[in-house]
Amino acid sequence: QGLLEESGGGVVQPGTSLKLSCAASRFTFTRPPTHWVRQAPGKGLDWVASTLYDGSNEYYADSVMGRFIISRDNSKNTLYLHMNSLMVDDTARYFCATEGEGGSFGHWGQGTLVTVSS
Amino acid sequence: SYVLTQPPSVSVAPGQTARTTCEGTNIGYKSVHWYQQKPGQAPVLVIYSDDDRPSGIPERFSGSKSGNTASLTITRVEAGDEADYYCQVWDSGSAYRVFGGGTKLTVL
Numbered sequence: 001q002g003l004l005e006e007s008g009g010g011v012v013q014p015g016t017s018l019k020l021s022c023a024a025s026r027f028t029f030t031r032p033p034t035h036w037v038r039q040a041p042g043k044g045l046d047w048v049a050s051t052l053y054d055g056s057n058e059y060y061a062d063s064v065m066g067r068f069i070i071s072r073d074n075s076k077n078t079l080y081l082h083m084n085s086l087m088v089d090d091t092a093r094y095f096c097a098t099e100g101e102g103g104s105f106g107h108w109g110q111g112t113l114v115t116v117s118s
Numbered sequence: 119s120y121v122l123t124q125p126p127s128v129s130v131a132p133g134q135t136a137r138t139t140c141e142g143t144n145i146g147y148k149s150v151h152w153y154q155q156k157p158g159q160a161p162v163l164v165i166y167s168d169d170d171r172p173s174g175i176p177e178r179f180s181g182s183k184s185g186n187t188a189s190l191t192i193t194r195v196e197a198g199d200e201a202d203y204y205c206q207v208w209d210s211g212s213a214y215r216v217f218g219g220g221t222k223l224t225v226l
Binding site: 035037044045046047050057059061062095100101102103104105106107108109110111 | 119149151153155159160161162163166167170172202204206207208210213214215216217218219220
């Protein structure tokens with residue numbers, strides 16, 4: 001079983017930026033991490049963004065469109081989420097996930113917590 | 119935007135069968151996936167593409183679909199099945215991935 005490790009979370013002020021990373025470590029996945037999903041405290045799951053393995057296409061939820069950018073470095077087997085103009089409503093645990101069958105999320109990391117607060 | 123509706127909670131006694139639903143317009147034309155999330159843990163895929171189980175998921179977990187409703191059924195429920203369960207679809211037209219609001223399964 002492989003391991004996905006997210007990092008980069010923290011406490012930031014509204015309007016600032018943060019960069020999250022997701023590394024697939026120690027093992028080789030059939031499919032690499034290509035998605036970000038978040039979960040606000042006490043709330044449900046919320047898809048954020050997806051990219052293709054070659055980075056040729058990016059897809060974003062309406063709530064983050066124009067503020068977040070998903071990217072990946074295949075040489076490092078790492079997925080990124082560049083978050084700009086952060087808002088209080090962006091406070092959540094951010095999970096990265098691999099592509100599963102039929103458009104599912106096959107494997108998940110443990111997540112990294114982002115808190116946006118003044 | 120596409121909406122998936124799940125009941126907020128379901129309760130069942132140990133050994134009984136739990137069923138939770140996921141409603142969405144034209145869900146019959148989409149692949150439905152189900153995730154289990156226990157407190158403080160990451161979600162785990164338990165059913166993909168309506169009714170397939172990933173390796174390692176017990177046969178007690180099954181999925182089905184009828185009309186505009188998908189269902190997750192757990193037979194012989196155990197205390198360890200207590201968790202939040204989320205349905206999810208991929209809207210291939212928009213490339214959006216959508217989750218239902220989740221159902222909290224309580225084992226009495």
